[in-house]
Amino acid sequence: MPTIVWLGESDCHRRELVGGKAANLSCLAAAYPVPPGFCLTVAASRARQVASLADDLRDAVSAAYQTLATRCKTTNPSVAVRSSAIDEDGTASSFAGQYESFLNVVGVEAVFQAIDQCWASAQSERIRAYRQQQGLSDSMPLAVLVQQLVSADVSAVVFSAHPVTQDTGQVVISASWGLGESIVGGTVTPDTYIASKSSLRLTSSEITDKQCMTVRSDAGTQEVNVPRFLRTRPALNEEQVLEMAKLALNLEQEMGWPVDVECAYQADRLFLLQCRPITCPGRKCTSVLKTHRSG
Secondary structure (H helix, E strand, C coil): CCCEEECCCCHHHHHHHHHHHHHHHHHHHHCCCCCEEEEEEEHHHHHHCCCCHHHHHHHHHHHHHHHHHHHHHHCCCCCEEEEEECCCCCCCCCCCCCEEEEEEEEHHHHHHHHHHHHHHHCHHHHHHHHHHHHCCCCCCEEEEEEEECCCCCHHHHHHCCCCCCCCCCCCEEEEEEEEEHHHCCCCCCCCCEECCCCCEEEEEEEEECEEEEEECCCCCCEEEEECCCHHHHHHHCCCHHHHHHHHHHHHHHHHHEEEEEEEEECCEEEEEEEEECCCCCHHHHHHHHHHHHCC
């Protein structure tokens, strides 16, 4: 069983090998703007516990990181290191925000540390409690995805059906400045846009006072104040809203279920960062829930 596979390769389509997050992205990588990356499989998680294999695994990670550097045309690419559990990002449970993820990780030693911390997070009390709440087994092998970081100007969470009303004729988008951690972590109230699937037209928008955003820093990421002139400016223009709506609609048709998508614009180019089925509303739905309940 391989210990490292690349997004887009057939082995990386296998959920039982690379987990839900990586498998979903890998299946889409050939046709959609998915940043390049590699995945340490569940076999790598087991290999690291065997002294005779641990050094070989470090060598393999180092070589993969250098290959990614070549693909990104840089020496030390900034990467996102993210968990990918076998039962994560499925139709029954999403595990949104449960496992550890690390953004703006630079250098092979920092990548090693982030990978180890992702694996360690699988044994946390938070994960055990979540698994118990979902009626799942106590533990499940964890893969880790290492992927080029998109230095986002704007990030968004997109639902191909309304996550509150369950209206399948609407696409709902929450968007704000900077990296997506401010949205998924609930530290900013993002703009909310609703588009009609049938007409692919923007039907409503609520522009908020976006006071903070997550940006890259020497320590990884940090939250900073949004410049005053951007706080009440729409994070997305109508063309971008409709581009995201089309992406969500295409992904829904491709995957066969309503989708919960994370994406971002960098220099006006749209990137797909995550695609999972819509499950019950969670932390990422907070802004949508607030908008719906107050409206």
